[in-house]
Amino acid sequence: TRILGVASHVQVSGYDGELNNWQRVADEVSKHPRVLASAPFVQAQGMLSFDQSVRGSLIRGVLPDAEDKVADFAQHMKSGRLEDLQPGRFGIILGADLARALHVMPGDKVTLIAPQGLVTPAAILPRLKQFQVVGIFEVGMFEYDSSLALIHMQDAQTLYRMEDRVSGVRLKIDDLFAAPRVSHELAKYLDADAMASDWTRSHANFFRAVQIEKNVMFIILLLIVAVAAFNIVSTLVMAVQDKQADIAILRTLGASPGSIMAIFVIQGALIGFIGLGLGVAGGVSLALNIDVVVPAIEHALGIQFLSKDVYYISDLPSELQWGDVIAITAVSFVLTLVATLYPSWRASRLNPAEALRYE
Structure with missing residues (x-):
């Protein structure tokens, strides 16, 4: 339950890590009778810095309304709401252990350093952007609480220069134990450059x-x-x-x-x-x-x-x-x-x- 409170039942992603025209993909896979909801996401690595503290983190760009239908972040919010992520305002929601490691509180501003650099005549400079902490969540799993940070999908696309592309689409189905079979059946709804994987494979170990x-x-x-x-x-x-x-x-x-x-x-x-x-x-x-x-x-x-x-x-x-x-x-x-x-x-x-x- 805690794993699926953050992860999705089924995830559709591109072979190269990016998915073009995600809306069409979401519409196609939603035709499967067992798919209840879908939500696009952008996922990338980043470095969060505040004062003298620096932590590596997994940055996930989400659409709050859609994300609320495929995950249970709303039930695990210690402060703030998922809806506080507004496009263009560069708000961020941190895991509880990540927030404690950075010594930040809601309202503080953290600096997100993206691995993609800016090429200048002098050197390649890292991309920096300040985000304001608008919420803190705690799902009870160290993997997520210590490394996951949520931002709005549009802000993630801007920061990581993805334009209108996304990393993939997360799906919720009516029976989580049917996820392996559903992910296999979704192949006929997808193009050749997209693949589907279920929650049992993402946490196979x-x-x-x-x-x-x-x-x-x-x-x-x-x-x-x-x-x-x-x-x-x-x-x-x-x-x-x-x-x-x-x-x-x-x-x-x-x-x-x-x-x-x-x-x-x-x-x-x-x-x-x-x-x-x-x-x-x-x-x-x-x-x-x-x-x-x-x-x-x-x-x-x-x-x-x-x-x-x-x-x-x-x-x-x-x-x-x-x-x-x-x-x-x-x-x-x-x-x-x-x-x-x-x-x-x-x-x-x-x-x-x-x-x-x-x-």
Whole structure:
């Protein structure tokens, strides 16, 4: 959600980094039934300077009305509004971490240095332009908060000498998970000099890392459950070894091997049932209160588990999915019952004469 609050579902751009006649392209791709809105943008590198502070940044020129339909900047504005970007007034909206690094506040003027230089008889001089800070946003992702700056698209075209060209068109579709298929289908709506890419490709490394993490976590949790099941096996084996005389007496009183086996199965199942009950209660409680527990631990220890400059997110989200809870509990309980079979079988096969020989 935070990624798509700034990035777009699908992005149409030119192969050379510039897109001519963007209005025609936007009209063509809007014919696709799943496209809800489109917005042009200009994207380039720049250097922001204020007082003695200098920071490299990603400059994005946008049309506020159109951008509001494909992104969620309006929900993340700490001060100012996206509509405060007016053409010709050279206003700029900064990410919160970028503003803190530059030590600027709304109303201050920062100098934007464009990489394209001015050729003069003396030398090539950098292009400089002062922008007034009209707003600050914070989406909660260090990648955007520390480097992204928004200006009006017309101001960006003027600064970077793009005339009426843009870097591309951002699209919003009705189902974000259909973005890969929609981006492929848009090929027939586009000219040969334009291409479409979706949000999963623009952040491919992140989602690949998440997939690897999910697979590794599955293996880790499986090993934890296996160790717990082994503990039940060892506990029951020790119980059978310790209760040999008692088992023998029960057998001599007429208890069948099946009833002896049932006793230890019930004992193991009871251990598993109590353990699962405590585990599920603790896990569900922690999942529902993780937004309170983690900050409390961080405050008590004076550390931060998820630093914004290292991870994509700065807090630990939690969504309780009862389907997963029920499935994991059921599988764990089945493993608990399976773990009781071998010790129970050993108990049922105990020879009373052998067990009472030295009693």
